[in-house]
Amino acid sequence: MQISVLRHRSLLWDFVRRDLATKFRGSALGSVWMLVTPILTLLVYFFVFSVVFKARWSGGGLNSKASALILFSGLITYTFFSECFLRAPMLMRENPNFIKKVVFPLEVLPLAITLSAVVNAAIGYGLLLLFNLVFVGLPPLSAIALPVVLLPMFFAVLGVTYLLASLGVYLPDIKLLVPPVSMAIMYLSPVFYPLDMVPQILRFAVAMNPFTxxxxxxxxxxxxxxxxxxxxxxxxxxxSIAFLSACYWFFMKSKKGFPDVL
Structure with a gap:
């Protein structure tokens, strides 16, 4: 995988830029929406959880503003996964020309949409830091380890993207399955609640969730x-690297049959 990516890295970055631009094509603000959307979401979180509900994250001793930011951090992390998870099954079917008419390194496409999601997540985490500085204060020194704790998730999500991109060619109905599965994963993960709020009898099941x-x-x-x-x-x-390697191997093996199916 590394050799292929290095060989086509300029093409990869072109597709990442194109993917980011396509999302806002035709809009008046263009790429500014990459900032506007998470800011509006964060403001809604602040209003609902710190003003209306005055929610406090249990076990943390934090005020309602910090609790709203904690919830927002969970949403950013989950959104990175869901963006790739929902798009992957139709990725190959939405780009048939690359499969049928030209010699194209198809393995670039799943990586491109994953890196595009990384950019969106980075903007979200940047806003999280900004709002934390304004309303709570400087985060602890351990915050510099944030990229480290997110790295396994990146490899795992990339593996899921490769797997679903391949399966979506042979099993088109999978596109109908991923939305409810995505919603189930969100509510079965401690995105909007702390783990210690889960009843003891069910806590082990939630703790075994890869997102937890x-x-x-x-x-x-x-x-x-x-x-x-x-x-x-x-x-x-x-x-996560072992999972990615297995999914990438499956993608490279199965892509040989893409032209016959599409």
Whole structure:
């Protein structure tokens, strides 16, 4: 995979830029919406959770403003996954010309939309930092470990993108399955609630959700000043890279049949 990406890196970045531009093509503000949308979302969170509900994140001793930011951090993290998860099944079917008419490195496409989602997530985390500075104060030093705790998630999401992009060619109905599955994953992950609010009998099931350790690590390093466990991070990274490798291998093997199906 690394050799292929290095060989086509200029093409990859062109597709990332094109993907980002396409989302706002025809709009008056253009790419400014990349900032406007998360700002509006964050303002809504602030109003609903810090003004209306006056919510406080249990176990953290934080005020309502910080609790709203904690919820927003979970939404940013989940949105990165859902953006790739929802787009991947139709990725190849939306680009038939690259499959049928030209010799094109198809493995660039899943990576391009994943990196596009990374850009959107980076903007969200940047706004999270800005609002935290304004309403709460300087985050703890452990916040510098945020990219480290997100790295396993990037590899895992990229693997899911490769897997679904391939399966979507042979199983077109999968596009109808991913929206409810995506919603189920969101509500079965501690995106909008702390893990200790889950009843003890169900907490193990939620804790086994692959998203749970990522969400917990993001909040621990950014809000609570807790550094990630090195051994745990090594295990997560190894598992996610192994998963990505398997999904990429499956994609490269199955893409040979794409022209016959499409």
């Amino acid at each position: 350790p990522v969400l917990e690590n993001v909040r621990h390093v950014f809000f609570f000043g807790e550094w990630p466990d090195p051994l745990g991070m090594i295990i997560q990274l190894a598992v």
